[in-house]
Amino acid sequence: MKCRVCRGPAVIDLPRHNANFCPEHFLAFTRRQVVRAIEDFEMIAPGDRVLVAVSGGKDSLALWDLLLEHGYAADGLHLGLGIGDYSDQSTRCARAFADDRGATLLEIDLRADRGFDVPTAAAATGRPPCSACGLSKRHLFDEAARDGGYDVVATGHNLDDEAAVLFGNTLTWNTEYLGRQVPALPARHGFARKVKPLVRLTERETAAWCVLRRIDYQVEECPLAAGNRHLGYKEVLNTLEARSPGTKAAFYLGFLDRAVARFRSDIASDSDGGLQTCNRCGSATTNETCAFCSVVERARAHQPVPVSAPRRRR
């Protein structure tokens, strides 16, 4: 197996590109995909301060590494979610990376700093854990970006993640979400811009980036995510991909190409969607109290839930 570029020994094959790469040229390929996503969707402007959502997994650490390598002013923010050993190990990986690069890692521990954790919030509100977790992350990253004066929040969502979301929204013809599923949301209502620079890379590719760059990442999946609907969609897409390599990328990148055109026409003509201000935290919200503050209130009043017996839902 030889590198498509230099004919040296290849270490990875990418069937969707019908190509094999040596370490050097795989890293170059990866950088090009990230640069292209950033440029296509005007994700980061010169001089922007970037806050990277750092879980400690392969995607977020690869993202942070790539942004630092490109010279962006990128700090990390890691949330301690309170999901037992999984969270502890994730935090260790995030800190080790920051120490190694001499980068700034902000941290918020949900239980110590905010009086709740993800398992308890899910149990207290009856939400699936992934819903309570995503809600908390969005809120706390927005808040930290606002308080810290960051222009952009960058997350490590990859092609597999976005393809699964797109697949779910397509199956239900959720055309409103389909129209909004772009990897860059402009700043508005006091929220920083939100960008996903890894959308052109699969999770296999972000893992390979970490391995080749000797980045130690949390390899376990979150134990609370088992049975999550999106994992089911990922499985189905992987089945299709195995039968016909390139299917997944053609599905998502075909959508993304169309989204670029739409993005360019949309950024000029944006309305505020009738938002008001949360009466607890001051965030923009469609209700009197934002969803995060409502969840936190209920979770704080609830007994902590041990992670050894998480509630699982499909």
Next chain:
Amino acid sequence: MKCRVCRGPAVIDLPRHNANFCPEHFLAFTRRQVVRAIEDFEMIAPGDRVLVAVSGGKDSLALWDLLLEHGYAADGLHLGLGIGDYSDQSTRCARAFADDRGATLLEIDLRADRGFDVPTAAAATGRPPCSACGLSKRHLFDEAARDGGYDVVATGHNLDDEAAVLFGNTLTWNTEYLGRQVPALPARHGFARKVKPLVRLTERETAAWCVLRRIDYQVEECPLAAGNRHLGYKEVLNTLEARSPGTKAAFYLGFLDRAVARFRSDIASDSDGGLQTCNRCGSATTNETCAFCSVVERARAHQPVPVSAPRRRR
């Protein structure tokens, strides 16, 4: 398990409708779905002469039965495809139904009447068998409708068939096909109108119709279709359906609801797409010689291919 309508003993459960039905009310449900499809897409007008494409399988016999029951002037046309025992048994089922109902069944035997068969046409042209077969069917049904003065050609495509096609076109963002995937194509260029009255029924439902109506149908799948891409899409949709009942119908019927609106606006404004006349058979075509005449010419020059060793492709 009780019938939703009469509380009598149910014989079938329809998870997507969250309902069970006794034989009488299942048949009534089935009729309503067909009437709704016919009305939504103006498939058959009073006095229309209908030619039903009758393979001898559950879908085509259920369709013919339903149309006759509703009082439509519906004759059948059965093609002898030359696929060994599979074709022989299919022909027996088609004839038995016609005899039982005293209905008119036209027949064309590809080998005896046209000098080729499906396996040979596939081998001679390098096309997958399903491609050579579909092409031949479309051509011969169009021709028979024109020669016999039929207004409409009706085919037994069901919800599973259409959902699989839609799924494939969505995965590749084949937006041109997506836009045209309506279950009724208006008459034009000398072609009769083409309609699919069973698109609101799953294949499990058309099979149940035949069982309850004591219609003997060909239960085998075509041996040449193994590995066909659409069967793969059906499997994937069935996996999703098993995890979350209603997914498949929501996907296809959600599309269909949007297609009804589009259908109404499209039927008025139709262009001819730059067609000319085939120099062999006189059909409308985009080339000098139509695809069917090209395939037949090559197949007739080729040694017949025994079905015991069909060419299989994925």
